[in-house]
Amino acid sequence: MIEKTYAGICVSCNEEGYLTDLSQWNRQIGTEIAKEEGIEMSDRHWEVVNYIQDQFKKEVPLTIRKIGKSGVVDIKEFYALFPEGPLKKASRISGIPKPVGCI
Amino acid sequence: MDNTKKVKKMMLILSKSTLDNVYACFILANGARMEGIESEIFFTFFGLEAIQKSRINHLHVATVGNPAMHIPTMLGGLPGMEAMATKMMKSKIEKLDIPPVEEFLEMLTASGSKLWACKLAMDMFDLKKEDLIDDLDGILTVGDFYARAEGEGTHVVFI
Numbered sequence: 001m002i003e004k005t006y007a008g009i010c011v012s013c014n015e016e017g018y019l020t021d022l023s024q025w026n027r028q029i030g031t032e033i034a035k036e037e038g039i040e041m042s043d044r045h046w047e048v049v050n051y052i053q054d055q056f057k058k059e060v061p062l063t064i065r066k067i068g069k070s071g072v073v074d075i076k077e078f079y080a081l082f083p084e085g086p087l088k089k090a091s092r093i094s095g096i097p098k099p100v101g102c103i
Numbered sequence: 104m105d106n107t108k109k110v111k112k113m114m115l116i117l118s119k120s121t122l123d124n125v126y127a128c129f130i131l132a133n134g135a136r137m138e139g140i141e142s143e144i145f146f147t148f149f150g151l152e153a154i155q156k157s158r159i160n161h162l163h164v165a166t167v168g169n170p171a172m173h174i175p176t177m178l179g180g181l182p183g184m185e186a187m188a189t190k191m192m193k194s195k196i197e198k199l200d201i202p203p204v205e206e207f208l209e210m211l212t213a214s215g216s217k218l219w220a221c222k223l224a225m226d227m228f229d230l231k232k233e234d235l236i237d238d239l240d241g242i243l244t245v246g247d248f249y250a251r252a253e254g255e256g257t258h259v260v261f262i
Contacts (some may be wrong), residue, residue, distance in 0.1 A: 085138050
């Protein structure tokens with residue numbers, strides 16, 4: 001476990017930089033993690049983040065296919081919003097663990 | 104990690120259209136995109152069936168000549184065996200949230216994977232562009248394909 005400071009708040013992360021406790025997360029922290037990933041957050045980004053956190057709280061495992069069918073964002077836009085590894089990046093920004101699936 | 108050693112592009116050649124081969128190829132292509140790696144698929148020989156409009160929803164698992172299926176060859180050839188094995192595999196695949204072939208191709212296109220048909224194999228099977236899916240990025244010769252594979256960190260995989 002590693003402690004990192006985002007937006008003046010000390011949070012616990014794993015060695016890959018994923019938050020280990022979603023309750024420590026807030027939007028400012030998400031914004032700063034996004035900056036590390038080279039992403040400037042917009043309203044569309046937040047809509048996706050809200051959906052991802054919601055699914056995580058319901059304990060639904062995330063796949064690209066599910067996100068594409070969510071009605072929140074289609075696959076093409078998801079890749080455009082979070083380029084180069086959308087599921088991983090969006091999960092990290094959302095403060096949830098790295099997804100484990102292959103699809 | 105040394106950035107020059109990273110995998111940057113996967114060039115997959117699909118030469119068969121049994122379900123197991125098609126899914127292996129698609130999962131590799133999609134998995135690459137999920138990691139921020141470019142991916143392209145070159146459909147050649149029997150692999151062309153996977154992008155043929157009329158064939159796309161009729162792909163099967165092979166039950167003959169595959170020892171890992173644990174079906175004796177003599178039985179594997181009986182009528183209905185392929186259909187049964189295919190049905191079983193499809194239901195397993197659906198449970199894992201892996202899309203059917205047609206939807207998977209749409210997903211790959213949306214993810215930015217490039218899909219190419221082999222010109223020579225199309226000539227061999229008398230196929231026209233209209234016979235293939237609309238999302239196809241084009242028809243290539245082997246030379247065109249290699250030209251697309253240029254650059255550091257590109258890997259070519261034959262399936």
